[in-house]
Amino acid sequence: MLVSLQTIIGMAEKGNYCIPAFNVYNTETIMGVIAAAEEKKAPVIIQVYPRLLNEEVGFYLCPAVVAAAQRSDVPICFHLDHGPTEWEVMRALRWGCTGIMLDGSVHDFDQNVALTRHIVETCQAIGVGVEGELGHVGSVNDDAMDEFTSPEEAAEFVKQTGVCCLAVLVGNAHGHYKKPPKLDIDRIKAIREATGGTPLVLHGGSGIPDEQVKAAIAAGIRKMNIGTDVCCAFAEGTKATLNDPNRSLAVDLFMKVAIESVKNLAIEKITLTGAAGKALSNE
Ligand code: 13P
Numbered sequence: 001m002l003v004s005l006q007t008i009i010g011m012a013e014k015g016n017y018c019i020p021a022f023n024v025y026n027t028e029t030i031m032g033v034i035a036a037a038e039e040k041k042a043p044v045i046i047q048v049y050p051r052l053l054n055e056e057v058g059f060y061l062c063p064a065v066v067a068a069a070q071r072s073d074v075p076i077c078f079h080l081d082h083g084p085t086e087w088e089v090m091r092a093l094r095w096g097c098t099g100i101m102l103d104g105s106v107h108d109f110d111q112n113v114a115l116t117r118h119i120v121e122t123c124q125a126i127g128v129g130v131e132g133e134l135g136h137v138g139s140v141n142d143d144a145m146d147e148f149t150s151p152e153e154a155a156e157f158v159k160q161t162g163v164c165c166l167a168v169l170v171g172n173a174h175g176h177y178k179k180p181p182k183l184d185i186d187r188i189k190a191i192r193e194a195t196g197g198t199p200l201v202l203h204g205g206s207g208i209p210d211e212q213v214k215a216a217i218a219a220g221i222r223k224m225n226i227g228t229d230v231c232c233a234f235a236e237g238t239k240a241t242l243n244d245p246n247r248s249l250a251v252d253l254f255m256k257v258a259i260e261s262v263k264n265l266a267i268e269k270i271t272l273t274g275a276a277g278k279a280l281s282n283e
Contacts, residue, residue, distance in 0.1 A: 001077070005099025006076045006129035008043050008163045009032035010236040012222040017274030020205075021045035021229035022266060023081060025052065027064055029234055037074045040267055044221065045099065046096045047079040052090040052205055053095060070148050073280040078173040079131075081225065083191075089119055093128065100128055101167070105136040109153060114222065116161040120141075124162075131223070132161055135169030136202040140177055148187055151194035158195045165199040165223055166191075172204040181208055185215045192220030206232075210272055213223025217273065226269055228264060237261030 012019045022033045024046050037044040037066075046065055051060060062078075069076035079099035080092035089100055101117040104112035116132045123130050134157045135149030148152050149168040158166060168191055171183040192200060199222035205213070206228035213224065237258030241247050248254060 001072065001074075001079055002014075002066060002096075002098055003043075004127060004129055005045075005076040005077050005079060005131065008045060008075055008099075009129070009165050009222055010098075011043055011075065012276065013111040013199055014277075015274075015278055016217075017278060018217045019043055019045050019077075019223050019268055020228055020266070020269045020273045020275055021047050021079065021081075021223050021224065022269075023047055024061075024065065024230070025234075026061070028259045029262050030061075030065055030068055032233070032259045033078070033230075033266045034068050035259070035263045036073055036266030037076065038072060040270045040276040041074060041279040043075040044200055044270065044275065045077045045079050047081040047099075047225070048092075049067075049081055051133050053080070053091045055089060056094055058091070062097075066096040071183055072110075075234070078222075083119075083190055086119065088120070088151065089122070089254055089263055093123070093126065098267070099131065101133070102133045103133045103167075105133040105167075109134075109157070113157060113160045116157075116163060120162045122223070122254045129164035131165045131167060131201055132157065132163035133167035133201075133203075137167060137169050137172055137174060140204075142173070142177040143252040144250075148184060149191055151187070151190040154198075155196075155232050157195040158198050159258075163198075165201050166195065168177040171200075172202055172208065174204045174227070175206070176232075177207045181212070183208065183212045183216055185212070185219050188216055188219035188221060201225070202275045204208060205229070205269070224269075224273055226265075233261045233265035274283050
């Protein structure tokens with residue numbers, strides 16, 4: 001079933017676990033993630049970057065996510081990832097997103113608050129929860145990312161905007177880490193406490209060592225984004241098929257290993273985040 005961001009995050013909050021949020025790029029990655037969620041009976045978030053909401057791709061991709069989520073027996077939220085402006089948010093809502101991220105982290109604090117609050121108020125009208133970001137989570141290729149999220153600013157941000165969850169910068173980055181990251185777990189705890197228990201979001205989930213992910217969840221992370229690992233799993237599966245002399249060129253058969261590879265990755269992350277078996281439970 002298709003559920004809202006606040007509903008799915010509320011499930012994680014109640015059960016002290018984390019919802020894995022998978023970035024998808026095509027029908028095959030959607031199929032792999034949903035097959036994993038159904039097999040493991042897990043609630044999941046399926047999310048898209050704003051560039052996928054254009055006329056060429058969004059027209060095919062978004063209806064496929066919505067239809068697949070509606071026919072599934074596990075809770076699935078369809079989420080816009082890193083929406084930069086109201087324009088992308090409007091498009092995402094039109095395409096059926098049930099969760100919105102407004103990423104105003106490139107702006108100064110006051111501008112970020114004003115933009116995020118405006119989007120929260122807009123989305124409230126149709127019952128869609130909003131994720132905000134404070135402390136800009138960049139790429140692993142950026143030079144310095146040492147301006148970690150301040151607990152005091154986070155408290156003020158949450159109070160002024162009304163976001164349902166907050167993405168934080170605590171040693172994480174997008175892409176494959178050049179060396180294993182060291183998450184600031186104490187800071188996650190401090191942000192959680194300062195914001196009165198606001199559900200926190202960890203971007204850059206690909207390649208964070210399992211023990212750190214578990215510690216981050218224990219400290220208050222309730223949504224973890226996984227993008228690069230989905231791409232790698234899909235590419236590895238495709239490569240394996242290309243190297244198979246008995247492969248079929250019929251595209252649906254050709255894609256089977258790639259779908260299975262995404263499914264296996266998703267099962268791994270569903271298990272790691274504690275979401276397995278939680279689809280039907282009240283905890
Ligand atoms: P990775 O690509 O590093 O997994 O990050 C994904 C992400 O945070 C999307 O917002």
